[in-house]
Amino acid sequence: xxYCEIIIQDNGxxxxxxxxxxxxxxxxxxxxxxxxxxxxIGLAISKRIVENHQGKIIASGVRNKGATFKxxxxxxx
Numbered sequence: 001x002x003y004c005e006i007i008i009q010d011n012g013x014x015x016x017x018x019x020x021x022x023x024x025x026x027x028x029x030x031x032x033x034x035x036x037x038x039x040x041i042g043l044a045i046s047k048r049i050v051e052n053h054q055g056k057i058i059a060s061g062v063r064n065k066g067a068t069f070k071x072x073x074x075x076x077x
Contacts, residue, residue, distance in 0.1 A: 003055070006071040015061040023059050 015023060026044040043059070050057045054074050061067035 002075045002077065003072045004075050006073070008069045008071070009066065011066040014063045014066045016063050017060065019061070021059075023061075024057070 024043050024047040026041060047057050050071055050073065056072045058070045058072075059067060060070075
């Protein structure tokens with residue numbers, strides 16, 4: 001099967017590699033703080049959408065350097 005690869009990368013605060021899978025959990029905030037207004041559901045929803053299309057999403061990050069998200073979606077031939 002052929003896949004389309006979509007890469008999203010930022011230079012934000014990133015995260016430790018030990019959280020590569022945990023980050024997709026519903027209501028998971030790696031470092032909840034008063035300054036941030038995140039709910040911890042955005043990446044969980046993203047993963048569900050990608051998987052509903054028979055795809056895969058992979059996260060990797062480096063603390064204080066940013067994060068990379070790779071999305072693989074099948075291409076119909």
